[in-house]
Amino acid sequence: MSHTQAIAQSNQNKKDQDAPMTSKAENTYTGNRGLSIEEGLIFEQDTPGLTGVDWPEIDLFDNRLGGLVRESIGLPGLSEPEVVRHYTRLSQKNYAIDTGLYPLGSCTMKHNPRLNEKVARLFGDVHPLQPLSTVQGALDVIHQLAHWLTQLTGLPAVAMSPAAGAHGELCGMMAIKAAIEARGEKRPIVLVPESAHGTNPATAAACGFTVQTIPANDRGRVDLAALKSALSGQVAAIMLTNPNTCGLFEPDIIEIAQALHAAGAFFYCDGANFNAIVGKVRPGDLGIDCMHINLHKTFSTPHGGGGPGSGPVVLSEALAPFAPLPYVVRGKDGELRLVEHAEEQLQPIGRLKGFHGQMGMFVRALAYMMSHGADGLRQVAEDAVLNANYILAQLKDDLTLPFEGPCMHEVLFDERFLKGTGVTALDFTKALIDEGFHPMTMYFPLVVNGALLIEPTECEGKASLDLFIGAIKHLVTLAKEGHKDHFAEAPRFTPRRRLDETRAARQHILRWVKKS
Numbered sequence: 211m212s213h214t215q216a217i218a219q220s221n222q223n224k225k226d227q228d229a230p231m232t233s234k235a236e237n238t239y240t241g242n243r244g245l246s247i248e249e250g251l252i253f254e255q256d257t258p259g260l261t262g263v264d265w266p267e268i269d270l271f272d273n274r275l276g277g278l279v280r281e282s283i284g285l286p287g288l289s290e291p292e293v294v295r296h297y298t299r300l301s302q303k304n305y306a307i308d309t310g311l312y313p314l315g316s317c318t319m320k321h322n323p324r325l326n327e328k329v330a331r332l333f334g335d336v337h338p339l340q341p342l343s344t345v346q347g348a349l350d351v352i353h354q355l356a357h358w359l360t361q362l363t364g365l366p367a368v369a370m371s372p373a374a375g376a377h378g379e380l381c382g383m384m385a386i387k388a389a390i391e392a393r394g395e396k397r398p399i400v401l402v403p404e405s406a407h408g409t410n411p412a413t414a415a416a417c418g419f420t421v422q423t424i425p426a427n428d429r430g431r432v433d434l435a436a437l438k439s440a441l442s443g444q445v446a447a448i449m450l451t452n453p454n455t456c457g458l459f460e461p462d463i464i465e466i467a468q469a470l471h472a473a474g475a476f477f478y479c480d481g482a483n484f485n486a487i488v489g490k491v492r493p494g495d496l497g498i499d500c501m502h503i504n505l506h507k508t509f510s511t512p513h514g515g516g517g518p519g520s521g522p523v524v525l526s527e528a529l530a531p532f533a534p535l536p537y538v539v540r541g542k543d544g545e546l547r548l549v550e551h552a553e554e555q556l557q558p559i560g561r562l563k564g565f566h567g568q569m570g571m572f573v574r575a576l577a578y579m580m581s582h583g584a585d586g587l588r589q590v591a592e593d594a595v596l597n598a599n600y601i602l603a604q605l606k607d608d609l610t611l612p613f614e615g616p617c618m619h620e621v622l623f624d625e626r627f628l629k630g631t632g633v634t635a636l637d638f639t640k641a642l643i644d645e646g647f648h649p650m651t652m653y654f655p656l657v658v659n660g661a662l663l664i665e666p667t668e669c670e671g672k673a674s675l676d677l678f679i680g681a682i683k684h685l686v687t688l689a690k691e692g693h694k695d696h697f698a699e700a701p702r703f704t705p706r707r708r709l710d711e712t713r714a715a716r717q718h719i720l721r722w723v724k725k726s
């Protein structure tokens with residue numbers, strides 16, 4: 211079959227199939243919505259036998275697999291242009307920080323400078339099993355990044371291998387548990403403030419601790435009196451985020467640290483939101499013993515659908531001996547080596563990951579730090595906080611604020627402004643999609659009913675923020691003027707409209723199965 215014949219044949223096959231995965235747009239013959247093309251999965255576009263490559267027949271092939279020969283490995287048959295179109299179209303369905311404002315609170319969706327990408331490509335050929343003498347440069351990147359992380363946080367040690375924020379939490383809490391056991395103590399309780407990220411109580415529970423919740427006060431901060439009265443010889447640690455997930459700085463943090471230490475407990479800080487304070491304050495100076503840093507948030511690097519995370523954990527003197535393997539050290543001869551087995555007086559918690567961590571992320575984070583410099587990193591924090599407060603100031607009379615006063619890198623609103631309009635917070639955010647914006651984080655943190663958490667990051671300019679603010683003001687007006695339907699029908703312009711999110715979250719369909 212010639213190439214063109216093959217395509218014609220495959221298009222014919224497609225018309226013959228009914229495509230159950232596609233819901234057709236109204237009023238178009240093709241089901242496409244403008245230039246947004248409707249199509250099924252690549253497996254549904256299968257024309258058996260069609261391929262972009264012509265393989266030579268193998269004549270002299272002596273099959274010694276007996277009955278184990280597979281007729282097919284189930285790959286769909288498509289021509290090269292069909293494959294290219296399919297994946298290009300898929301990429302166009304993606305909303306990304308590269309296409310517009312992505313104000314997802316607590317997620318820090320910031321621009322990834324292309325310089326980082328260029329530098330990361332230089333390390334594309336490095337293999338983790340290469341002899342160390344041939345990868346001194348790569349080890350140097352890990353070593354230098356580790357150095358700057360300790361400098362920025364004011365803590366003496368860092369474990370580089372954790373592969374995400376939650377993985378870093380696991381690392382830190384395992385180190386705390388090991389330190390407590392090494393003291394011959396049993397402390398079964400970990401305190402977690404009500405406003406915590408869900409990963410915090412999950413990590414504590416995964417490490418075998420019992421989670422005790424500390425309430426928030428009416429200013430959205432940890433209730434210091436409740437915290438103090440929860441302290442005892444049974445408490446191993448607190449897991450606290452600062453700035454917290456209400457976007458607020460915990461002003462009692464030093465007193466919290468002192469109270470914990472007086473009770474023999476450790477202070478784990480969730481540093482995923484370090485972007486709000488980097489270059490301004492060193493967590494070690496606040497009395498924090500252990501903190502993970504989401505390189506993929508604070509120090510850019512693509513994440514979410516765009517790439518892996520990386521969650522190095524900085525550790526105090528007391529926790530450093532328990533850091534996981536491996537780590538990079540510089541020998542007396544100047545050579546960098548990897549410590550793969552416990553050395554004297556160290557009691558590593560083990561290994562958390564194959565090899566040395568997320569090398570590509572290390573390169574990007576170091577490139578980000580070095581290109582910003584000390585003053586640039588400080589400005590990152592300042593601009594992130596400024597942008598969030600600009601949104602706060604512009605929208606505080608349109609939306610409702612659960613907690614008064616300035617915020618840090620993200621601003622928390624709630625749904626009370628919708629009271630009496632018949633529009634829910636969910637409807638409201640769906641209408642924002644029609645305006646071309648990814649919605650903010652919603653219904654989190656849990657301490658606030660109908661939370662709407664906006665994190666603009668420092669990367670947005672005033673024009674972009676003003677457009678976003680304008681869109682929100684417009685929607686508030688529509689809601690208050692009684693245009694309920696505008697919201698109930700949103701989103702109208704997306705390839706898919708309202709999804710059954712509850713069912714999608716509970717009944718995963720993760721595998722395509724061929725209908726026989």
Ligand SMILES: *Cc1c(COP(=O)(O)O)cnc(C)c1O
Binds near residue numbers: 519
């Ligand atoms: C993002 C985030 C985490 C989890 O980080 P992952 O890399 O997604 O595992 C934990 N805590 C807070 C406050 C976060 O914002």
